[in-house]
Amino acid sequence: MRGLRYAFLLTATAIMPLAGQRPISVTGIQSLTFGILLPGMPTVVSRTDPVKSGRFDLGGPHDTQGQVSFSLPSVLTGPAGATLPLFFSGSDAGYSQSQNIGSQIGFDPKQPFLVTFSGQGRGSVFLGGTAQPAPTQRAGSYSGTITLNLTAFP
Amino acid sequence: MYTASKAALATLVLALVAGTTVRAQGVNGSITATASVQSPIAVAGVQNLAFGNVFPGVAKTVAYSDATNAGRFDVTGQASTPVTYSFTLPGNLTTGGNNLPIGSWTGYLNGANSTSGGAAITPSSTPAGSTLSAGGTLYFFVGATVTPPVNLPAGSYTGTVTLTVSY
Numbered sequence: 001m002r003g004l005r006y007a008f009l010l011t012a013t014a015i016m017p018l019a020g021q022r023p024i025s026v027t028g029i030q031s032l033t034f035g036i037l038l039p040g041m042p043t044v045v046s047r048t049d050p051v052k053s054g055r056f057d058l059g060g061p062h063d064t065q066g067q068v069s070f071s072l073p074s075v076l077t078g079p080a081g082a083t084l085p086l087f088f089s090g091s092d093a094g095y096s097q098s099q100n101i102g103s104q105i106g107f108d109p110k111q112p113f114l115v116t117f118s119g120q121g122r123g124s125v126f127l128g129g130t131a132q133p134a135p136t137q138r139a140g141s142y143s144g145t146i147t148l149n150l151t152a153f154p
Numbered sequence: 155m156y157t158a159s160k161a162a163l164a165t166l167v168l169a170l171v172a173g174t175t176v177r178a179q180g181v182n183g184s185i186t187a188t189a190s191v192q193s194p195i196a197v198a199g200v201q202n203l204a205f206g207n208v209f210p211g212v213a214k215t216v217a218y219s220d221a222t223n224a225g226r227f228d229v230t231g232q233a234s235t236p237v238t239y240s241f242t243l244p245g246n247l248t249t250g251g252n253n254l255p256i257g258s259w260t261g262y263l264n265g266a267n268s269t270s271g272g273a274a275i276t277p278s279s280t281p282a283g284s285t286l287s288a289g290g291t292l293y294f295f296v297g298a299t300v301t302p303p304v305n306l307p308a309g310s311y312t313g314t315v316t317l318t319v320s321y
Contacts (some may be wrong), residue, residue, distance in 0.1 A: 055185070143189075146184060148182075151180045
């Protein structure tokens with residue numbers, strides 16, 4: 001007697017989503033501060049300046065990689081819509097796995113950069129730049145927003 | 155007779171895949187970038203310190219409050235901003251190789267163009283600090299005394315008083 005044979009092959013697979021791992025994060029820690037400028041006098045802030053450089057702290061799965069990229073303004077905006085040109089060189093950004101401003105790997109903030117989180121799942125990105133006020137630059141306060149994007153892959 | 159439906163080997167493969175589509179995670183954070191542009195400082199010598207006619211052996215003083223003869227500098231810059239100022243003062247007014255000693259410098263500093271409501275200063279004791287007015291101005295008034303020797307030759311004697319102001 002033959003019975004129907006049914007063969008069921010049930011395959012069930014499940015993939016654990018990354019939600020089960022440490023979530024990734026980006027936190028803005030310190031503003032990029034050019035301070036007091038005079039018209040016609042460019043001012044440079046180094047990424048190693050502990051007071052004036054910008055800083056972001058990163059969080060993610062330990063010992064894994066992520067990719068960072070910046071959204072950088074080309075100008076700061078000031079009184080009555082006046083704009084102050086801003087420039088970033090090929091070494092104005094730096095990554096430190098140890099979150100130590102004195103221990104960075106420099107990179108071009110205009111290009112994406114691969115980072116590796118520390119054994120504790122952390123890292124920091126530091127940012128410098130150059131502000132170049134025109135000789136006729138209007139006096140006043142200027143500001144802009146810098147965004148750091150972090151993408152991590154499972 | 156066992157009639158069995160055609161034996162059918164039904165193989166049902168049920169693949170159930172449970173889970174999410176693998177996607178990259180993306181997050182972002184922001185900071186601000188800031189700068190403060192200040193007005194440049196401008197210093198203008200607007201009135202010379204003028205002793206007029208002097209006579210050998212007779213000292214002559216021009217007070218800083220002398221509206222016609224006192225020296226005056228007008229300074230403009232960023233409103234309400236601290237500045238440092240210093241004077242470079244001659245020891246003599248000269249003509250050719252002849253010297254007319256000058257000294258006992260007096261001065262006055264004010265945010266307005268007036269020798270009242272401000273503060274007396276000592277031009278020979280600088281650098282010193284002050285603050286630009288709410289309108290971004292400072293006025294410096296300067297006086298001094300010349301002491302011509304009894305045998306000083308006649309002539310026109312001149313010297314340069316320099317005021318330096320910085321943020």
